[in-house]
Amino acid sequence: MTDKKTSAAQLKALRNxxxxxxxxxxxxxYKSRxxxxxxxxxxxxxxxxxxxxxxxxxxELREEKTCQKYQQSQHQTNSQAPTTT
Structure with a gap:
């Protein structure tokens, strides 16, 4: 019979x-698989x-990152524009 190396408490903590x-x-x-x-x-x-x-x-990730940077720069440009009332 083989002894388990992980205690019941540790297994419970892992599940939690x-x-x-x-x-x-x-x-x-998934990474491990x-x-x-x-x-x-x-x-x-x-x-x-x-x-x-x-x-x-x-x-895909690079394109998403580029798109996000563009959107952020557009948001900053729009928020810095003077408002006329």
Whole structure:
């Protein structure tokens, strides 16, 4: 029989944290799955596909960031314009 290394109290604390931080827990879980897949199972073809996906996502994020910067600069320009009453 194998002994469990994590105490019941620690497991309970982990479950409570996961309940309170669902988005973070989901993020960490997905990140771990990707790392395991890449390091243990992925073929060269899989890695090329993942790289393509990552590059597309990076492009999307950069475009979103550029769009947000533009919107912020427009907001600042509009709020600095003199108002006539």
């Amino acid at each position: 944290w996961e309940k309170r931080n669902k988005d973070k827990a989901k993020y960490y879980n 990707v790392k395991t897949f890449v390091n243990q199972l992925a073929t060269d073809e899989d890695l090329n596909w993942i790289i393509e996906l990552a590059e597309e996502r990076q492009k």
